[in-house]
Amino acid sequence: MFKYVFVTAAMLFLASCGGGSEDQIPETPKPILVTAGVAQTIDEQQTLDIVGVASGGTGEYVYAWLSSGDVNISHADTTAADASLVAPVVTAPTDFIIRLVATDSAGKQGENQFVLTVNPVNLPPEANIQVMQLEGYGNNRFPVMGTVVLDGSNSRDLDAPENMAEIATYEWQQTAGTLVTEGLDLTQSSLSFVAPITDNEESISFSLTVTDQEGESAESIVSVVLVGQSNTLPTIELNSDIAVFSGERIALQALVLSDAPRAKPFSIAWQSSMTTEGRLADIDQVNQIHTFASAPLVNETQHIIFTATARDSFGNEVTANKTITVWSQLNATINDTGVSAYGTDEKVFSSYQADFAGQDADYGNDRISTSGFIDKTGRGDQGFDFTRLNENGDQVDNTALPWRCVRDNITGLVWETKVSQDISNLHHADHVFTWYQSENNGNFEGDVNEMSTTCANPNGQCNTEAFVDAVNEQGLCGFFDWRLPTHQELQSIIHYGKSIFPLIDSEYFPFSGDSGSQALWYWTNVSSADGVNDDTAMNAWAFDFKSGVDNFLSKSVHARVRLVRAGKVEPEE
Template sequence: MKAFALIPLISCGLLSACGGSGDSSDSSDSTAVETSVNAGIDLQIIEKTEFTITAQGSPANGTFTWQQVSGPSLEGFPLDGAEQTSTAPDIKADSNIILRVSYQSSGSNVVTDDISISVSSNNQLPLAVITQTLPETLPSVYKDTVTLSGVESNDPDENGQIDSYFWQLLSGPDLDITSFNESTLSFSHPLLESNVNLSWQLTVTDDEGGEASTQYSMTLNKTNELVDANAGEDQDIEEFEQVTLDATSSETVTDTYQCRWQQLTGNAETLSNSNQCTTTFTASDVDTDTILSFEVTVTDSKGRTDTDSLFIDVSPKALGLINDSGVGECYNNTQRINCASDDFPAQDAELGRDSFANRLDKVGKGNLAFDYTKLNEFADEVSDDSNSFSCVRDNVTGLVWEVKSVNSGTLPNTSVRDGQNHYFWDLGDTEFTDTSTANTTCPNGTSCGIQTYVNEVNALDFCGGTNWRVPTYTELLSLIDYGKQAQSVLIDADFFPNLPDESALNHLRYWTSQTAADGTSLSQAYIIDMSDGNDLAYPKNNTAYVRLVRSR
């Protein structure tokens, strides 16, 4: 391709008269000189080869400048001079380069011409290489991790690299392999009845799409024991949790096998199906950390067997040494519902000790999770069905509670521990007027304050103890069974009989040992009403009932 430019040239002649005067005249002429440049013919070359380009310009003695317009980068450009020698770049795919030459002769405008250079990629195919890197000690045996590596595969191109790997098992048993598209491939040496030959093929692809493959053969050795029982991992659980025993990871060389579970140690548990490879049970109630052990026997279709065992550490659930509410049913806005309903979740009956009541290994008896034991006057245990008992031990909190004596007359002509007796509060401070005098609401001839009553009971060495006291708020509240709502009393009358007639004081309020500090005075203490479960800050100079408690 040529480019041209026109340059005007002016030629002048002068004529003169001879011999005297004469006229003179001027004449002028103009011609155009072309400026052109030719970058040469287009080229077809191979990557990384040397090539020469030569430009021609007219008129002669002008200057040439080469620059790259497009395509993969060439080193050294721009360059000055008609002839240039360069080296084609290393490319990944066929490419095209455009070079432009600019030419300017003296007094002319710049003219240009382009040359196209087609560069062909000359990719060298990669080399696929397989090596076995694991196990370190050969030959491999059952359960060894076998690893084949293709990382030594390479691309001979100077700037080439392996872009992908693809493994194929041409012959051999089925293997558990996570991925066939990584530089390495791993699997576990399987259980085998005889030696087995494996044939692998690895295909690698470089960054220019070139592919190469290689094959690799190996032998996996047979296993001495043809049944491998697997009882699973040891487990740490809490009481009442459902436990799954799973032996499905066992292996045999036959297609099928059977399992049989048996318990070796610990509390006897009931398995859902001991003849299945997967079975369940619900952990029973425990008081301390307990170890259970189970064994599975796996038998293949040819009668060959193997056994394996596991340990299960059962710990007590953190239910706390406090009674639950006694509520064992769930409700929506209007009626009782199944506690499994997602519309009204996390109800009281689903949470805490009561929710496990049917699984608790109770010492005595009681509604839901309440657990009481009857004691005689010497604090010895008596039958849960006995009608003759003097106090009750709460097996959850460990507290021993006073049981009131039967009604013995009309106040104040009653016995010392008659449930009808009621007292004013006089534990340590006396910021009130004593309005409950002796022989009025109790049979004592000195005072009807609760401290007097505490002293009387301790003097009796009642139920084998002299440390009887008025319960705290939390201790007294632990007797309330809110599952008895709509009943006349919210306490278990089977264990706490001889309650006073509610009509006597129009309430069943019992004192606690705690003053209600309302910020202005100390004239009130907390009571809990056994008829409805409510608490109240109650004036200390009023009277209320009392039920004493002691630690064991």
């Protein structure tokens, strides 16, 4: 810190008076003489005490220090000429005019100035390189095709001029190793490049030179290691986590990749954790990239962790996990589809197709039945569970004994079966009916179909309602509440897994029709909004047991009927 004191020279004032005359010569106003100081030279950001002097005025003075530039002057007491200033930051020697203005009590002013020269004093900047690290590799280590980012933006200049960037220029230079900077802009704050494909490890080095606004420079050096193909880790991704029931299939699919061209072939090993009940998921082929497992039998919800460990040709290993939730036994209230085959974009197979995982055959009662985990009340193909009932409605366990109805143990519905002999029997397989319903008919009851020979109804009306009334009057399996099925109910017994028609479990529903090239339409009780004319539904929904599709038919069309009754009753608490 520099302190300077300025002292004013003494001033002599002469007064004259007349010799004996009464007239006085007017007094000449006294000028205010101010001394601010002499020229000074100091370094930037240094403090200088300044002391001025004023004389010749009237009464007390008020002082004001002023500057021509951004000089910070501290002058708290304006009745005194003492003050201090702080030299601003400059990038080159700079002159500033420092003025002192003194004002007396009469309002007269005087002023004086001096030149303040401020010299720059520059601290060198700090060059700082940060290397963006990659997960799975050590510090400053990078695989082939990995992005290397060298960040110099945290370089600093502690005495940078205000309102200016701390660093004026950046200059990168590769100093050792395989050239990776060709074609790159080496004048930015960061340097980024892709690690080249090399066979073995190699160290490459870089320098960063930063220059501040005042021309001072600093340098930093960093080295990174290119690990080469032999140490580049493969990556592994597993398909999404899911939840399944005991006995359903779990698709296990891994995607293994590497940027190292010689990393293939990959090998893999799958493992599963054990449930709290001591069971493991049965993995089909533990060394296949795409495989499957069967969910184990559990009594309560369990979480199983599947671990896939992949290895490349260099012996580098990576591991990934997926968690599967396994629910206890499926308590289904709707039937499965019966599909157990697997499709691709070309054909149908009986075995699991790893490239087309997650198909119908992997889930539901059909899959659980194949796994042996389903507990059926009766019997049936795939996941279907049927029980035969005799003419009195009693269960028939002996398959050799005749039966008249079938109970679906999944839905609780009881279904009519058909007969093939005696064409006069109400339930003959070849009888067909028009659709007719006096209520819930879409504003059109349908076709009465009187005096028809397409069925064996005693009143000669071969329509759906007349058939229902005739069966309930006669009774079937001891029941008198038969009706036409809903759309959902009728679809529930279609066996979509069969390759030959009719698409129904023929062991329980024989004589369901042999249409040749014709469709096997069965009526539902639902009118169709398609074909509505003036708010009148002329059509009703039906299912084709040859193709499995549904469609709306004119209510005057002759189609088959399979009656149903009741439904599943939930047990009392």
